[in-house]
Amino acid sequence: MTQYLDQYEQRVSEAVDSLWDALVDPREAYVDDDGMWWNNLNEAGGGFVRAGLPYLNEAQLAEVRLDCRRLVATNEFAINGVENRISYIVGSGHVYRAVLRDDSAAGAALLTEVQGVLNEFLSVNAWHARQQEIVRRMDRDGEAFLRFFVGLDGMTRVRFIEPEQVSTPKELSQEPSASFGVHTESDDVESVRGYYVDGEPIAAGEIQHRKANVDANVKRGLSLYFPVRKNLRRVEKLLRNMSAVAEIQSAIALIRKHRSALRNGVEQFVTDGSSTSGFSPATGRTRRLATYEPGTILDAPAGLEYDFPAAGVNASNFVTVLQAELRAIAARLVMPEFMFTSDASNANYSSTLVAEGPAVKMFERLQASLRNDDLLVMWRVIENAAAAGRLPRDVRQRVEVQITLPSLHVRDQLREVQVEKIAFEKGILSPQTWSQRLGLDYDQEQKNWEGASDELRAARVKSKP
Template identity: 65%
Template sequence: MNQLQQLHEAFELLLSDFIDPREALEGDDGQLWQDIAAGGSAAHPLAAERLADIRSDCRRLLVANEYAINGVENRISYIVGSGHAYQAVVRKHSPAPDSLAAEVQRVLDDFLDTSEWHSRQQEIVRRTDRDGEAFLRLFTDNAGETRVRFIDPEHVRTPDRLRDDPTASHGILTDAADVETVRGYFVDGELLPAEMVQHRRANVDRNAKRGLPLYTPVRKNLRRAEKLLRNMSVVAEIQSAIALIRKHRAATRTGVEQFVASSADATVAKPTGRIEQLTQYGAGTILDAPAHVEYDFPATGVDASAFVAILQAELRAIAARLVMPEFMFTSDASNANYSSTMVAEGPAVRMFERLQATMARDDRDIMWRVVQNAAAAGKLPTNIRALIDIQITPPALVSRDALDDARVMDLAYRRGIVSPQTWTRQLGLDYEQEQKNRAMHGGE
């Protein structure tokens, strides 16, 4: 028996000294860190399987976590807003007539209308934040008209036959000497030429083939915030559901049951066979308790302020990742206001301006593909890009004084600095349509 006990002690000592090398890779949320040297590539630090897991995790958050949903919806509101304005204009020093710009504008307007571009812009932001990337596939018919559809990220993957080819990793075929030069995309095993697909990716370097979801570093914070809010609500619900507790000093169980039965106003039989005694207390009821009975009201001990402070700390950490004021992320305007936050030099404005500029750049690429497809069909000159420019105006972010802005624009117009077209775009209106409206109503 002593030998068996000694053997147990020896094993316990051995196990207590044993160190699992995987513990060094375990994060504070219980998940293993990804070893960037395992399964990665020069074009991306994470393996395709790990990226798929992160996307799935973030998709679940965007379905069930109210804070994650609110953050993305607010980003859509500020980045896209009422929609960007797209205007075809004659390029500087170009001999092209204004009528050519009008023809290009008609092509753009048709595409914006048939593609429901404003709604698609919102989905682009949602997909990019949720999945870390958005794939848009362009289709062109014989008439030169372009249609655009989304490709889900999981459909872009490397065929098994090319799994060991580094130029085809992550479902994207690139130049052997330059990972930024994309040759095509493998969609369900079919290689699509690069000019048929636009790939918008976020939160990675330019030489990374795939993007990372917005909430990748704060997924654990979002889950903790949701659980903390749920637990606070459940505890408060239980405590507030119990009106009072009677404490019977030195009373037997039989005595307590008799007291409850004698003071009950009604008796209810439960389906389980249990008898429940109900007592109704009206407003302002005064209780006269015997000497051996004490009344305790647990609802008075509900103090959620300490937990609220912890919840706010978690939400601030998530808002910091989004570079957004706390009130934009939590919808709690008690700690800040729009006018003091959305100022020209504010970090949120700077971030949204960057995001709007990135979206405008990618949108301009789509618009030029639409115009060039129309040119290839003979609707526009083949050198249209040298003659016409496409200007994109996003919605304003900074809260301004409309009257002061109008005075500034009026002065700039009178000095010959801005054109009526630019002024009209700043107002979010269409210049040609407004001129037709003026003519219809007898305006000068």
């Protein structure tokens, strides 16, 4: 009787298991393969859905940011993409120079004072390194918050605010104008009144918020790598699996196949043929090794075959798939494949960084955006110094700030100099700007000329047009 009950119990168990395996959750259609839910169009904040954002609230935004941060911190290709973008956008650093709006001789002293304020700001805040971090944060988090602190002497200091510090206090969670930690006008999202940092309100004038990859009427930015995070994970797993398979196959020197041999006979054969053995505490088994000198010839008795698994390792079958994934990621970054993968076999530097190339156009756009944001920072610095009495109140009407960016194009230096010489002779290019393009300090070079010999100064005068 017990035997029959066991049989029926097994049948019922198998039937239940089959029903469970066939169960379909209707919600699965609205879940991506990374476990993230689609946005509900009926929820509050539908405008963010129409803007193409993957988050509706601060919790979802934090999840998206953390996901992309992990990739930028651990995925070698994501790290390479960020570092290359920094190299081309920031490069060796931007040059900031104050120039007079008129030719009045009385403005020379003012010009020196303004340039001194700018140079001091750049030095105190390690601005070149901070520029690099701004680009890294923009790519990683989709935004960067800079907070300004002004000393009694008018010196401006800049510090970063972490994106997770900017959040809406609980008492304002139902206030749309204070969503995502950004307090705006109720009828104009682009007019920012302030920010909530660690629950404390901070005036908009003390913070510069740089955001990327979103529309102007969206309060928070989106990481550069969000659309291709799945590709980056697949690349990482594919590369790991390829290496693991190759490692296992190459670790096994050979496999001996014993035809019609019993287990005891095989074990004895292995023991007789081993040159050394050792016990492994980790596995609890005895490991036997046989040493084959170079040029060893193996003679197999009847019924024994030798197979070499390493000969079947062919990683090229997977490399094509790997390259296809990497090209998809490089397409998102609008970068040539070699810039993202460090594989220069399929690209020529001179043919990719030309004036009309997509990568150059993209980098020029990013440089222009960075320059505009930096220009606002420099004017804050100048105005803070003016408010402290270090500079005259009308300094903005008398001085302007010029920013020189590093070149992106493949450089034909002789041709560039010829073009610049013509522009200089026609009065279009100033000697100060020409010096900046050459990476030189014009004022310092003039001082150097003063200490030059009479013969060199005479030759300089003779060479002037």
